[in-house]
Amino acid sequence: MPRRIVWSVLALAWFALGCGADERAASSGSGAEKKIVEPDGGRATRELTSFGKDQTEPHEIAEGVYQAWAVGNTNLVATREGDVLIDVGLPGGAERAKEILAPVRHGKTHTIVVTHAHQDHLGGTSEWAEDGTEIIAHETFLETQRYLTELVPILMARNQVFYPEEVPDVPMNLVGGLIRRFYPQVEPTILVDDEYAFEVGGVRFEVIHTPGAEGEDSICVWLPEKKILFTGDLFGPLFPMFPNLYTIRGEKFRFAVPYIESLERVIALEPEILVPSHFEPIVGKERIRADLIKTRDAVRHVHDATVEGMNAGKDVYTLMREIRLPEELALSEGHGRVSWTVRGIWEGYVGWFQFRSTTELYDVPRWQLDSEVVEMAGGADAVAARGRAHLEAGRPLEALHFSDMALTADEGHEEALRVRLGALEVLDERNAGENHSELLWLRHRIGETREALGLSG
Numbered sequence: 001m002p003r004r005i006v007w008s009v010l011a012l013a014w015f016a017l018g019c020g021a022d023e024r025a026a027s028s029g030s031g032a033e034k035k036i037v038e039p040d041g042g043r044a045t046r047e048l049t050s051f052g053k054d055q056t057e058p059h060e061i062a063e064g065v066y067q068a069w070a071v072g073n074t075n076l077v078a079t080r081e082g083d084v085l086i087d088v089g090l091p092g093g094a095e096r097a098k099e100i101l102a103p104v105r106h107g108k109t110h111t112i113v114v115t116h117a118h119q120d121h122l123g124g125t126s127e128w129a130e131d132g133t134e135i136i137a138h139e140t141f142l143e144t145q146r147y148l149t150e151l152v153p154i155l156m157a158r159n160q161v162f163y164p165e166e167v168p169d170v171p172m173n174l175v176g177g178l179i180r181r182f183y184p185q186v187e188p189t190i191l192v193d194d195e196y197a198f199e200v201g202g203v204r205f206e207v208i209h210t211p212g213a214e215g216e217d218s219i220c221v222w223l224p225e226k227k228i229l230f231t232g233d234l235f236g237p238l239f240p241m242f243p244n245l246y247t248i249r250g251e252k253f254r255f256a257v258p259y260i261e262s263l264e265r266v267i268a269l270e271p272e273i274l275v276p277s278h279f280e281p282i283v284g285k286e287r288i289r290a291d292l293i294k295t296r297d298a299v300r301h302v303h304d305a306t307v308e309g310m311n312a313g314k315d316v317y318t319l320m321r322e323i324r325l326p327e328e329l330a331l332s333e334g335h336g337r338v339s340w341t342v343r344g345i346w347e348g349y350v351g352w353f354q355f356r357s358t359t360e361l362y363d364v365p366r367w368q369l370d371s372e373v374v375e376m377a378g379g380a381d382a383v384a385a386r387g388r389a390h391l392e393a394g395r396p397l398e399a400l401h402f403s404d405m406a407l408t409a410d411e412g413h414e415e416a417l418r419v420r421l422g423a424l425e426v427l428d429e430r431n432a433g434e435n436h437s438e439l440l441w442l443r444h445r446i447g448e449t450r451e452a453l454g455l456s457g
């Protein structure tokens, strides 16, 4: 496959690999009303695709510290012994980043720090690396890179769901294996455990392990003299926001307690500038401290409430419905959802067996009996009509369950499809664009349903 095509496919994968949010907001799928919370900067993740497009000169963060903007930024610390780069953007973006940063470079690429194994952070590594360049990553980076590469066919297929316009509509079960062969791989020369310090041209760099955010292999880079912290995706694309501790695209579990500990570590550094690898730096010691504490406390609240509920014998759906951030800890759910995190914590701790039905342990799911139940209920017409009644009463999830049953029995049942469409539209309206992943999924399903109904647009 031509490299250009591979790059463009990969360039789109970054969204699914961890970045996606939108601005406005309303309520979760459960139907409970909830206040909309905007991130401080008012940024929306969808703006990332155009972020930095007009940049012609390096953005100076501090003396000797610069950024080239793109979907994934390239961060540069120029020293008299050469350049240290922290994250290098998407595959195919290095040429432009090099042009932008050329006026402030001091010479060779001394070191590249890759904050985690996502393509929007490591993509430019091979284009930046020279003979003798040190490449630093966490010791769990290799395992993360392995599984993300091994799963390319299924992950790319999921990207098609989330990005129907951009990811080629090709059967990933057939070509995914080929894409996997071309998937960029980074070979670190230094693997960091918990901490690692180095000095280049008189500048001290401290690498610290900050798991729990966009994966176990997340690291940050601290410049103690300048009090600048490069945060990779520790905070995702928005700041502050509720972290994406469970991504519906599908990735290994991300754990709440290690994330809280990572935040504790960052708070103790008392950073004056945060430099995430998406959007602009965040400046201001007090503001940063307040938002870090709020984020830490919000995650702790959700974690502790989930554990308490589990121990009290409540089921996971009850907890998804009940657990909310208190007013003083309200954060944007543009990227991560509290309810999905609740379920992620539950299943991350005790797995998928809910102890509800013995059938959970075996390979015949309840929906396999839907056709029989629909027949007993009087056919798909009757079941779709019940779904319609729920929809009209403002219960889109119950309506969806009934339409799913009817459609399992009769795939093209028109009224069942119409009920499904109506329910999806209500959920989309309730989300109001708040959570970008939720929006993309709902819009995908709405499109499919409209197509099945022969509706245009």
Ligand SMILES: [Zn+2]
Residues within 6 Å of the ligand: 018, 019, 072, 118, 120, 121, 233, 277, 278
């Ligand atoms: Zn990212």
